[in-house]
Amino acid sequence: MDADSRIAAVEEVPEDGSLLFTVREGFDTSEAILVALADGVVAFENYCPHWTDVRLDKGSGATVREDELVCEKHGATFERDSGSCTFGPCEGAVLETVDITVADGDIYLTDDRYEFENKGPSGDHDLSSGGRIGFSGQ
Numbered sequence: 001m002d003a004d005s006r007i008a009a010v011e012e013v014p015e016d017g018s019l020l021f022t023v024r025e026g027f028d029t030s031e032a033i034l035v036a037l038a039d040g041v042v043a044f045e046n047y048c049p050h051w052t053d054v055r056l057d058k059g060s061g062a063t064v065r066e067d068e069l070v071c072e073k074h075g076a077t078f079e080r081d082s083g084s085c086t087f088g089p090c091e092g093a094v095l096e097t098v099d100i101t102v103a104d105g106d107i108y109l110t111d112d113r114y115e116f117e118n119k120g121p122s123g124d125h126d127l128s129s130g131g132r133i134g135f136s137g138q
């Protein structure tokens, strides 16, 4: 397994929440989340199918309630293992999965679309979320 594609150790993924990481596709970066299951780990892209500019994990872990992921915006709930929306405005939609592989207690990104960039949020996202300093410097 390629060390550059190692995301985290399995034990780093919280049971109640998610672990945020950033992937790269060419010049673009986007975010994904690792979610712990009873028998492993799964990864999804970090956006809600209802409004795709809404992140499930805003940097401190997605909300997990009764074994489902919750979108805080309008309360949609998603099965933790399949990503299927069971309730809410996008009921029936499914979170986009990201391919990962677990080997020797570590999680590796094995999705052909992406390269692993970093643990935590995407820098691109921070620039577009209001943290930017104006060009005038004011």
Ligand code: FES
Pocket (backbone or CB within 6 Å): 048, 049, 050, 051, 054, 071, 072, 073, 074, 075, 076, 088, 089, 090
């Ligand atoms: S944006 Fe997620 S439920 Fe509406």
